[in-house]
Amino acid sequence: MTDPAFTTPGRFWRGNLHTHSNRSDGALEPAEVCRRYRAEGYDFIALTDHFVGLFGYPIVDTTGFRGEGFTTILGAELHSGAMENGELWHLLAVGLPPDFAPPDAPHFHPVEGQESGAELAARARAAGAFVAVAHPEWSGLTHADAMGIEAAHAVEIYNHGCAVGADRPHGFHTLDRMLEAGRRLTLIATDDAHFTEPDHFGGWVMVKAEENTPDALLAALKAGAFYSSTGPEIHEVAWEEKRVVVRHSEAASVVVLGRGSAARAIHGEGITETVVPYDRVGGSPWRRLTVMDARGRRAWTNPVWVG
Template identity: 65%
Template sequence: MTPWDQPGRFWRGNLHTHSTLSDGVLSPEEVCRRYRGEGYDFLALTDHFVGRFGYPIADTLPFRTNSFTTILGAELHSGAMRNGELWHILAVGLPPDFAPTNTPTFLPIPDQETAPQVARRAVDAGAYVAIAHPQWSGLTLDDARDLAGIAHAVETYNHGCAVGCDRPDGFHTLDLLLSEGHRLNLCATDDAHFTEPDHFGGWVMVKAEANEPEALLAALKAGAYYSTQGPELRGIEITDEAVHVACSAAASIIVSGQGTASRAIHGESMTRGMMPMERFRASPWLRITVVDRAGRRAWSNPIWR
């Protein structure tokens, strides 16, 4: 599935945000007001689901308007990664009564649910689940494999991690999992705490018939969206002979596939690009990156051939 094949229109949203309910510095109401004022169509407030904060799932329903909606969610923590630190799992679309994990602080303790257990519980409760900030977490490939059959996506760009520690990336993790046959999508987020310029830097454009939580969640789970820092992806068509990309004005259009399969074209204000398929015939999947003159990027979800 690609979003351009689906009915509806694109809605701009951020999937990873924090408030004073955990370690952010703005109230939930103010966070919603700022995203609404910036032109976002929807927001998921995903505070840390930890005992020291009371296991919060923010009630953002009062901050919805006719043109702005919210999706309930949280950043879940349970079990230790292989580096001994606590897992971070993004869950968007949780019910307000999602049962707490045994996570009193940001330190793993014995007898916690494992990461696969809590991720599965979130998926079963209706959430879109992503492996959060792999580079920042020090996630290993073995860690990522533990969630590869459960999560919907890998968080491949995290704006807070970009500005706060220069560790924004999850593409290496994603591409290795794709090359093992795991069918995962990707997402760009802010992870905004408003303690630094960590907001309005990465978002998703979701194709749905209505700006309503149920429709947005269904589209997210189906992969009917792309991720961006600003550029627009307007269409991707793959034939036996070539990859065709339509986009907003771009300086580079890049096709990436399995292993070393990759190719780019460069120019001035390109709105269309075409690359022959020869380089990608052995790759079962492709993904597209568009880069504008300011260096901002847009990314498609992987397209399986």
């Protein structure tokens, strides 16, 4: 088993894939959003304003805010069709072309005859975007909803804005059930920042690429060459036959998770290299890692598949 985040040539670039400006329902101008992320030490962001008629279907041109050591990827949060609870779909699309055709989504409520979420996701992926199911817990997503999005690359498993504003930040249940059904998905942590509350600089991806350019980052995202974090760093992961060896920043726990209830954890104080035997996780067709520090912040690898 190999994880491209730790075998792909290059270095890690820190980025946020879910951000809003005042081109939709955020508080700040796009230039100021980019300035704040750059000042915070991020290498890139995707500005993903809400792609609905209410805001003029924006795919904000952020190319002018790129500079030495900082870049942007064009994108949007897409909406069309109803989930099982009757609410409108939220789909993250990073790497959209600026002329991506809008759906019939005049506002934040489903309308008769509009594209389904599955159709919109497929069209975004065909246009070259990295597509993720956004904030499943916050949305009230069902398993049937999630399984209907066949074009997704990833599931948003931590959303900092949903943590701060609604205490519904997670997508692990959705992700793991989809993995159990054989879907080969990755996972992302994001901010979903609007700058209307302390919803920024809380969740990010660390993308492995040789260059900090939109094309290189987008290709790495699609290839799964990244991990996600709210604080800890993961330096190296070696998936061996009977154990996984992990080098990381100071941590209190490292957990290997698999299908169903399968999990194995190692605990310590200030540990920086951890060996976790698979034990009861060994029968799972996929495995993923969580690294947790003493403050409860976490980092997550993407799932790897046996064989």
